Amino acid sequence: MSFEDMLGAIRDADGDDPDIAAATQLRVRRSLETRARSRHQLIGLLTAGGILLGGTASWALATGRITALWAPAPVAPATPAPTTPPPAPPPPRKMATLPAPAPVPESVPAPVEAPPPREPPKPRVVRPAPPPVEALYRRAHELHFHGGAPEATLAAWDAYLAAEPNGRFSVDARYNRALVLVRLARYAEAHAALLPFARGEVSPAGYHQPEAAQIVERLARFVP
C-alpha cells in the first residue's frame, strides 16, 4: 500500500455529520451560557465586596475608629510554659461483658409436604451429532457472521477447507475466507484468493462474481 493511498484515506474523513453537529452546537451554547452566568456571578460578588468594604471604611471614618483599623495588633506578653505534670492516664476501663446468650429454643420443624411422586424418566432423544466436517463449517460460519475475531475466523475456514477441499460448501468457504483476509489487511493474499471469483472461474459459475471483481479492482493497487 502506498503513501498516497493512506493520504487519500485521511482525506476521506469529512466533517459533514448533522446529528453530531447538532449535539456539539448545543454543547457550545450551554458552555457559553455557563460562562456568561459565571461572569455575572463574579461581577455580583465583586460589587457586594466593594460595597461592604466601602461601608466599613465609611463607618470607621464616621466613628473615628479608622486608626484602630490601621493600628498594629497588640502583642501578647510571653508567658512561661506551664510546668504542671501531665495528667495521669485514666484508669483502665472495665470491659463491658455481654450477657451469656440465652439458650436457643429448639425449633419446631415445619411439617414437610411429601414430595410428589416422580414421573418415570422419559427416554432421552439422542440427536445424531453432525458429521465433523459439517461442524467445522458451522463453526466457521458462526464466527464469520456473528462477530468472531478475524484470526479465529480465518483459522476456522482453513480447518474446514483442509477437511473438505472440494465439499458442498467449499466455494462459499473460499469466498468468505478471502473476505476475512481483507479484514486482516492481507490485501495481496485476498486479491489472489478473489481472482478466480472475479474471473468467473469457480463453480457454480458467476458465484459472487460482480462483487469479487469490484473488490479485486480495489485491491489491485496493493499487489506488488
Next chain:
Amino acid sequence: MALVMPAMAETVDSDLVARLRNGDRAAVEEAYLAHHVAIRGFARRLVGDAAAAEDIVHEAFVALPRAIRRFRGDSSLRAFLIGVAANHSRRHVRSAMRRRRATERLAAHEDTQPRTVDATDQLITKQLARRMWAALDELPIDQRVVFVLCEAEQRTSVEVAEIVGAPEGTVRTRLFHAKRKLREMLEEQP
C-alpha cells in the same frame, strides 16, 4: 456571480466579526452554522478520532468570543477558526493517540466482517487511514498540523501560514520534515 461571491462573503464575515467582538452569543451560533463542517473536517483529519475531534470543535467555538480580539482580518474567518482549533488540538491529539495505542490490538476485532463491496471498500479505507494516523502520532504537533493542512486538505503554503500564524518558509520546512519522516515510517511497514 463568481466576482460577487467573495465580496459578499467578506461582508458577511465582517458583520459577524463585529458582532462577535461585541460579545453577541447569537453571532457564535451563526459562525458555528457557517463553519462547523470545515472545522470538524480539519479536526477529524488531524486527530483521527471522532470524539476528540468533537472536543476540538467545541473548544474552538467556545474560545471564539475571546480569540476574535486577535483577528486582524488578514485571512477569512474560517481560516482564523481553523487556527483556533489547531491551537486547541495539542491536548486532544495526545488523548486520541493514547486511545489509539490502547485499542490498536482490538481495532481489527472491532471491524465487522464486510458483507458488501461498499463495506469492504470502507474497511480498506479505514485500515489505510489508521496506519497514516498512527504514523502522524510520531510527529511533533506543529509538523502534524502543517502536514494535514497542506497535504490532506490541499491548502497552499500561503494559506497555511495565515492559519498557523507562522512565516511561509517555516510552513514549508515543517512540511518537508513531516513528509520525510512519514515516508520513512510508512515505507518501513510491510
